[in-house]
Amino acid sequence: xxxxxxxxxxxxxxxxxxxxxxxxxLGVIMPASPPYTEEFKLPAPQxxxxxxxxxxxxxxxKTAVNQRIEGFTTxxxxxxxxxxxxxxxxxxxxxxxxxxxxxxxxGKEKVVxxxxxxxxxxxxxxxxxxxxxxxxxxxxxxxxxHLQTYPEIGKKVVAEGHAVGNHTWNHQYHQVDxxxxxxxxxxxxxxIYKITGVKTAMFRPPGGILNNGLAAYAQAQKMVVAxxxxxxxxxxxxxxxxxxxxVLSNAQSGAVVLMHDGGGNHSNTLKALPQIIAGLKxxxxxxxxxxxxxxxxxxxxxxxxxxANLPTEKx
Ligand SMILES: [Zn+2]
Numbered sequence: 001x002x003x004x005x006x007x008x009x010x011x012x013x014x015x016x017x018x019x020x021x022x023x024x025x026l027g028v029i030m031p032a033s034p035p036y037t038e039e040f041k042l043p044a045p046q047x048x049x050x051x052x053x054x055x056x057x058x059x060x061x062k063t064a065v066n067q068r069i070e071g072f073t074t075x076x077x078x079x080x081x082x083x084x085x086x087x088x089x090x091x092x093x094x095x096x097x098x099x100x101x102x103x104x105x106x107g108k109e110k111v112v113x114x115x116x117x118x119x120x121x122x123x124x125x126x127x128x129x130x131x132x133x134x135x136x137x138x139x140x141x142x143x144x145x146h147l148q149t150y151p152e153i154g155k156k157v158v159a160e161g162h163a164v165g166n167h168t169w170n171h172q173y174h175q176v177d178x179x180x181x182x183x184x185x186x187x188x189x190x191x192i193y194k195i196t197g198v199k200t201a202m203f204r205p206p207g208g209i210l211n212n213g214l215a216a217y218a219q220a221q222k223m224v225v226a227x228x229x230x231x232x233x234x235x236x237x238x239x240x241x242x243x244x245x246x247v248l249s250n251a252q253s254g255a256v257v258l259m260h261d262g263g264g265n266h267s268n269t270l271k272a273l274p275q276i277i278a279g280l281k282x283x284x285x286x287x288x289x290x291x292x293x294x295x296x297x298x299x300x301x302x303x304x305x306x307x308a309n310l311p312t313e314k315x
Contacts, residue, residue: 089163089200089291092298096201096222099210102229103254103293106300110253110285113293114138114276115228117167117204118262120146120153126270127261128160134277136287138162141204141226144169144188146262151195158196163289165202165226166192168214171263173207181217202226202290226290228258234269243272248279254293 105111116127119140131138140157142164147154158164168184176184185203192198203218204226215225230250232243247257257276259269277287288296 089165089198089202091201091224091291091294094298094301095224095294097219097224099215099219099225099227100256100294101227102252102256103297105254105297107253107296110283111288111293111296112251112253112255112257112280112285113288113290114257114259115141115204115226115290116259116261117141118143118146118171118260118264120150120157121262122150122153123266123270124150124153124157124261127266127273128156128162130270130273130277131162132160134274134281134287136277137289137292138287139165139202139290140261141165141167141202142188142192143167143171143262144184144191147188147191147195154192154195158198163200163202163291164192164196164198165200165204165290166218166223167204168206171206172212172214173209174212176213178213178217181213184214185217185221185223224294226256228256230255230257232257232259232269232272234260234264234266238268240268240271240275243268244275244279247272247276248283251280251283251285253285254297256290256293 103113114131114136116124116138117140119142124140127138140162142154154164166185166188169188170184172180172184189200192200201223203215203223205212205215205218208227209215210225218225229252230247232238232246234243238246243259259273260266261269280287
């Protein structure tokens with residue numbers, strides 16, 4: 001037992017010596033503070049020796065810095081707002097779950113919304129070029145499986161500032177059950193978000209069919225069911241002149257023009273588009289996206305409601 005106790009005592013001594021040596025070596029190897037923090041150290045402020053002038057200087061600097069920060073904050077808020085508008089095509093509350101055709105505007109400004117369905121598609125690219133040359137923005141309603149095939153074209157549409165909406169995954173006309181409607185619309189919406197970062201609350205039913213379960217699903221999700229007021233009827237293969245005539249003869253402020261960029265041959269639409277734009281410009285029309293058009297009408301309706309609540313003048 002005595003031998004065992006002395007053995008344990010010896011081990012303790014070795015351990016203590018070892019630990020002390022280890023700490024000493026660590027101290028030698030490691031500097032008091034890591035060298036990489038040295039250059040970031042700022043001298044401690046010597047506020048005790050600050051005179052009147054220095055105090056004023058410090059105050060001025062503080063004020064200038066605060067002004068700059070305020071400026072940055074305002075700018076950041078503006079950028080955030082622009083970003084939100086660009087990538088979140090939400091709709092004013094009055095249009096959530098509503099069906100829209102033309103958007104009636106009473107203001108002096110004449111505006112029209114060009115919309116293109118069934119893309120993204122290779123024909124989307126020349127349409128984008130025409131829109132770019134004319135510095136105008138349009139609205140595209142996408143088919144999910146087409147976006148899956150042409151994601152880069154989809155990205156280009158959004159990058160160039162156009163609005164996008166949901167036009168289902170498979171472009172079905174027949175009656176669908178709730179499950180199918182969910183997949184058709186939600187899968188398309190998710191892919192639009194995944195590829196472009198856009199969240200859209202705009203839905204256009206394939207073929208404009210409102211009673212096959214798809215529009216009802218979109219309305220229940222508080223999307224706006226965005227129809228149109230002028231149909232260029234491309235499925236009947238009209239000539240470029242006929243397409244131009246259809247659009248120009250039906251022009252009115254708040255008109256929503258239906259054309260197609262996807263799912264077929266659009267050579268006549270491509271030929272007609274520059275003249276449609278030129279003809280509308282000549283008649284004093286400006287081009288807006290569908291979300292912009294909805295926002296314009298919302299503002300007008302809000303203003304009308306406000307003026308209607310004004311107290312009537314006493315006789
Ligand atoms: Zn379609």
